[in-house]
Amino acid sequence: MPVIGWIFVFFAILTLFGVLYKVYITAYKMPISKDKMRLIKARQAELEAQEKQENDRD
Numbered sequence: 001m002p003v004i005g006w007i008f009v010f011f012a013i014l015t016l017f018g019v020l021y022k023v024y025i026t027a028y029k030m031p032i033s034k035d036k037m038r039l040i041k042a043r044q045a046e047l048e049a050q051e052k053q054e055n056d057r058d
Contacts, residue, residue, distance in 0.1 A: 032040075
């Protein structure tokens with residue numbers, strides 16, 4: 001294989017590993033503002049209260 005072929009293969013593999021690494025380091029990060037987090041927690045508490053009321057009726 002000519003040298004240009006090996007260079008192409010090298011950069012293709014390097015790009016693949018770069019993309020996989022980028023996905024790996026950002027996989028668990030999900031930036032949520034404090035206001036949205038507050039709304040999420042409030043909604044969760046509201047749903048839990050509703051579920052508790054429904055369970056108490058049974």
